[in-house]
Amino acid sequence: MLKALVIDAGKCTGCKQCEMACSLENEGEFNVAKSRIRVFDFHTEARFVPYTCTQCAEAWCQQACPVNAITTDSMGVKIVHENLCVGCKVCTIACPFGTVNYNASTGKVIKCDLCGGKPACADACPTGAITFQDAEQGGFDKMKIWAAQSANAATHEGPNTPKASQAAGTGH
Amino acid sequence: MNYVILGAGPAGVTAAETLRSVDSQASITLVGGEPEPPYSRMALPYLIYGKIDEGGTYLRQDPTHYDQQRIRYVTGRCGGIDSRAKELYLSGGEVIPYDKMLIATGANPIMPPIPGAHLEGVETCWTLEDARHILKLAEKGSPVVLVGAGFIGSIILEALYLRGCDITVVELAPRMVARMMDETAGGMLGRWCEAKGVRVLTNTRVTNIESGPEGGPRLSVGLSIGQRAPADLVVMAVGVRSNTGFLVGSGVKTNTGITVDDYLQTTAPDIYAAGDCCEGVDLSTGKPDMLAIQPVAVEHGRIAALNMAGHKHRHRGSLNMNVLDTIGLISSSFGLWQGAQAGQTAKVIDEGGYKYMKLEFEGDKLVGAQCVGMTDHVGMLRGLIQTGFRMGGWKDKLVASPERLREAYISVAQGGAVGGADVAARQHAACRVPWRGERSLAF
Incomplete structure (x- = not known):
């Protein structure tokens, strides 16, 4: 069954454990600058909004890639193939949601791939602001x-x- | 139905695949002009500095892809089109009849009329064959003159730098990337390159190219500033022009590129055009223009194919945008980066830190942007500009503090004010129909 990240910003306290977990899971280090999920901080309103890729059905990033380095898996997840990505960054300007980002230390782009079906951000979220639910039920x-x-x-x-x-x- | 697609770049390949996706029975022929499988010119700089091999430039990685899609891939150059007889002639003599045809012949590099430009060692960087020549001539420490510091030139610059070449860039305009960014951004790029040991000569013209002295570098490049630059390799990157010369007398009208209507049909019946060879509508101006970028080629290819197959899809216009990595300094520009008439501008500059962001508003809509040294979530700029969201009160907040862009985006484009699953739902809605050209929720 297809599952999706469900984000309820009202429950987010801005602890950024999702960013830490994402970075550790995907980069092997605690570096929130390399997290594929970001918590946006509305300073004046004390409000926080976790934000990441929602795996578009027909993804702009995928269509813009000149070397077919972004493909769709059986779960509908858009995956960047590191061996094929040349680091041209066209997907980073093509994605109108801004959820594909360039990682200068690898020279490749990064985006959320739902951690292969077990998203670390949802596991790490202590308040239920980020949950991973059956798409049909959630x-x-x-x-x-x-x-x-x-x-x-x-x-x-x-x-x-x-x-x-x-x-x-x-x-x- | 018998579809023929002339040109196997991103526009042509996308069109062929789109036709197959909507018509399982059709005969589809894709004609490539070069001996290799369809590849991406954009990937050539990465080949030149060894990040990928030739296979890494291919548009589709699976060698059986075209067979699996039942797309007949043939190679040949176009010798002419008879739009009445509905036949395409290849220069090898082959005649290919069509019911509907797509012209996706791309663009060719402009070779400026400089004496000596025909000499060995003067190359463009446009084809895989060009890249092979450059690989032979651009050794570590080789003196290289790069003519043109536009978008393409600047990408080649990085590749040559990473190969260890000793680079002189010669640019006619007063700054680098003059057609992509303003004086501040272009100046930053120039200073950055000079700090990396690249010689950047703006306001300078190449007057002639001669063979170099015996025992020295192969070539000697004359400059309008009264000096000569030695070179083992001269790379010409002064611009590109739509590849339409073969259409003379065909009934397909051309201007600077092929003239197309809102459905990407040419003036000849049953002939469509897509990509760099045509003048599709620029979303920002509403006027036809040749936007020679990958995302536009793909967008055109998709829309043209749907129209060829009888699924009417109006092309509402494409957004001009570019992203550039100049020896590690990343810049981007979107839409009306020059600003709108009577529009408002917001900017933040850190000259020493090589950071710059400039936003251009018309009324309360974002219509253009440029960034240097900023890459995170930069696609949001595209989202805001292409959708034409009204920024409301966020416009003034951004004029005061452009760095609040992400907050503004979440609030305006993603319904951040209501939060929760709504953010995802809005994205979901916006994502469903990226090719329709209609502004459903976002596009």
Whole structure:
């Protein structure tokens, strides 16, 4: 069954254990600058938002890669093949979510690959802000409904209209 | 249906694969102009400094890929097109009939009319064969003159540097990457290169190239500043031009590139065009322009193929963007980086630290950006510009503190104000239809 990271920013306390766990799991070191998940800190509002790749169905990063170094596995996860990546960084500007980043120490790009099916960030999160759930049972259906609402709203009025925001609110 | 695709770069290969994905029965022929399997020109600099071998430049790694997709891959140069008889002629004499054809012949490097430019040791860096020549001539310590410090020139610069060459860059414009970034950014790149031991000559022209003196470097390059530079290798990187010369008399109208409509169809029936050879719409200006970058080639290839197969998809325009690594200093530019008329600008500069970010607004929308020394989450700039999100109050916050870009992005583009699964849901919605060209949620 497909599983997905479900992020509930309302539960995030900004402890950044997800970043530490991600860096350790994927880079073998505690270096949050190399984490594939990032917690954005809204200084003035004391609010934190964990943020990472959501494995787009038709991924911009994948389409932009000139050497086919990003492929989709059987779980729908977009994986960077280090042996093929030349480090051109086109995927880092092509991903409109900014979730593919360049790692200067390897000369390759990095992105979330769900740790091969056992994401370290979700294991490390002490508050349940990041969970790894069966896509069918978890937030996925809710997300689909929500996405449709948002998309409809956006088609007619643009994504930042009150209606779209309202749709976002009801989906929460 | 019999589809023929002329040109086997990213646009052509993507088109062939897209056609197969929507039509399992069609006959699909992909015509490449070079002897190798389809490869990426963008990967050549990485071949030159040994990061990859030739196989690493291939667009698709599996040698059986085209057979598996039932795409017939043939090599040959185009000798002409008869759009009435619906036939493509290859220079070897082969005639390929088509029902629908895509022209994806890319671009060719411009060879400036400099006396001596034909001499051995003067190379472009455009094909695998070019790269092989450069590999032979660019040894550790070899004096190399690189003509052109635009986007392509600057990528080649890094490859030559990493091979250990002794580099002189000659650029006609007053700064490096003049068509990609402003004076501040171009100046930073120039100083960075000089600090690395590269000689950067801006406002300088090559006047002639001659054979070098006996026993010395192979060539001697005359410069408009009254000096000569010795060179074992001269690399020409002054720009590229759409490869359309074979279309004379074909009924396919060309300007600087092939003229296409919003469905990437040319002026000739059943002939489409995609990639560097055509002038698709620039999203930022709404006007046709040749945007010779990989993501645009792929986008064109995909959309043209869908239209060829009868699945109408309007091309709303492509965003111009570039990313460049100049000996470790990474820069990027997006959209209207020069700024909008009567627009507002936000910038943060750290000259000594080689860091720079400049944002360009029109009303409360982000329309352009450039960055030096900043790579994290840089794709967010594309997201904001391409989507045309209204930034609302975040515009003024960004004008005051551009470094708050990530906060602004989360708030504006990802519904950060509501948080939770909503962030993922918005991404999900935005991701579903990246090729439609319609702005569903985000695009």
